[in-house]
Amino acid sequence: MAGLALASTLMTATTGWAASGQQTPVSGPPPGASAWRSDTSAGRELPDPASSTPTEVHRFFLRLTPDQQKLLAERHPLVLGNLDGAPAHLRYAANVLALADARAKEQTKADDARLTTGERDQAATRAERYRGLLAPGRQILAFDPRGRGQVAEVFGDLDASRHVAVIVPGSDIDLGTFDRSRNPYGAPAGMARSLAGATGDDTAVIAWVGYTTPVGLGPDAATGRLAQAGAPRLTRFTEGLVATGLPRPAVFCHSYGSVVCGLAAPGLRVSDLVVLGSPGMRAADSGSLRTTARVWAARSAGDWIGKVPHVRLFALGHGADPADPGFGARSVPAQRVDGHSGYFAPGTDALATFAAIAEGKAA
Incomplete structure (x- = not known):
């Protein structure tokens, strides 16, 4: 009886339970992996996007000439643009080609x-999104058009950085909402842009939308299914950064993104793990995360996530509140944060602390 009551509470807290359909997570390497594996133009076997480690990928590219690298980017832009462990500048170039190709295909449909009319309008919308990502100066580190679309963008000079931060967003984020102008600090590009602006030139910030996020406050948001699919992708992404010689990043996880980070924590090669507006990390306390990273938590008084039960019942719920002192995380002040999506807004105490964490200055 108590279990049924708790389940009812969780379902009530996630209003729209029946209204939001379950999402199918994107998995595996992007389209074109078979053609990549059969390519012999480099004079040697190419690393398997599905099974080669980022370190193996990095070592492979060290043995190639610039012309060989460029040829692979031109022949397989979708694969190389998402290949963790490949040089950042090469991934940028590959993703320009992949985005241009995707835009041309959508424009043809439009x-x-x-x-x-609906199909043409949808294609025109996607073509416009791709056009925006192709704007001069943008550094797209990953692009995958499958599903609702996934993307990662770098703010700052990644190759010259002494500090790296990665932002992992929560629900309702995909290629279409990645850099929205409405509520910008609730979207990953706006979060990353703000954090980059609060740090020095030696810090690069990456907005990472590399997993399929829940839509709405339905069953996907109340369970760990999508987080379980996303956690290995986040682990591999951070491994790719470190494999190329970059410092271990600080990872900032917003809302449902903190569920992804909690499940990925044991395998993440990161310096700091920061959660904000978290519904839980599927761990009883910070020690249960089995990470050597410093764990931080922030929640504003006006954040509605505080009203969500921090419990787990079978598949429902995400467990203990990371912002509770008993969890054992270091506290990030959030007195000047407005609601659930204002943590990265300029002038907040949370952003100032995030910047100190990213730059390795926070104690």
Whole structure:
């Protein structure tokens, strides 16, 4: 009886339970992996995108000439642009080609009179999103058009950075909402841009949307299914950064993103793990995360996530509140934070602490 009551509470706390359909997580390497594996243009076997480690990928590229690297980017932009362990500048170049190709395909659909008006409008919207990511100066470290679309963007000079931060977003984030102008500090590009602006030139910030996020406050948001699919992808992404010689990053996890980070924690090669507006990390306390990283937590008084039960019942709920002193995380002040999506807003005490953490200055 108590279990049923708790389940009812959790379902009530996640209003829209029946309204939001379950998402199918994107998994495996992007399209084109088979053609990549069969390519012999480099004079040697190419690393398998599905099974080679980022360290193996990095070592492979060290043996290639610049012309060989460029040829692979031109022949397999979707694969190379998402290949953790490959040089950042090469991934940027590959993703320009992949985005241009994707935009051309969507524009063709948008102009196809045989399609319905709705189909043409959707294609035009996607083409416009891709056009925005192709704007001069943008550094796209990953791009995958499958599903609702995934992307990672770098703010700052990654190759010259002494400090790196990665932002992992929560629900309702995909290629379409990645850099929205409405509520910008609740979107990963706005969060990363703000953090980069609060840190020095030797810090690079990456907005990472590399997993399929929940839509709405339905069953996906109340369970760990999508987080379990996303955790290995986050682990591999951070391994790729370290494999290329970058310092261990500080990872900032917002809302449902903290569930992803909690499940990934044992394998993450990171300096700091920072959660904000967290529904729980699927761990009883910071020690249960089995990480050597420093664990931090922030929650503002006006954040609605504080009203969500921090419990787990079978598959429902995400467990203990990381912002509770008993969890054992270091506290990040959030007195000047507005609601659930204001943690990275300029002028907040949370942002100032995030910047200190990213730069390795926070005690």
